[in-house]
Amino acid sequence: MVKPSYSTSRLYLWISFALAWVVILVLAIGAIRGSEQAVSFGATAVPSMVMLIAAILGIHRGFGSVDMKTAASIAPQPSSPEGGI
16 A cells, blocks of 8 residues: 655645744734734634644644545455466
């Protein structure tokens, strides 16, 4: 069985993961600098970004094994030679 390649989806998962952390860091820096808008927006955005990060990690870990199992179940079976003994 050939291991499936998920280069594009893996790239998108890592980009989403990195951007979620960027949003959290920008809001934290804005809150430290005293921006009331960053503090009020952070009350909604930070929990959302944390949930996004957790979901990304959960999807990656949870469904990778399912994909491998599916690929193994639909893999072509070795054929027996015709006119076998």
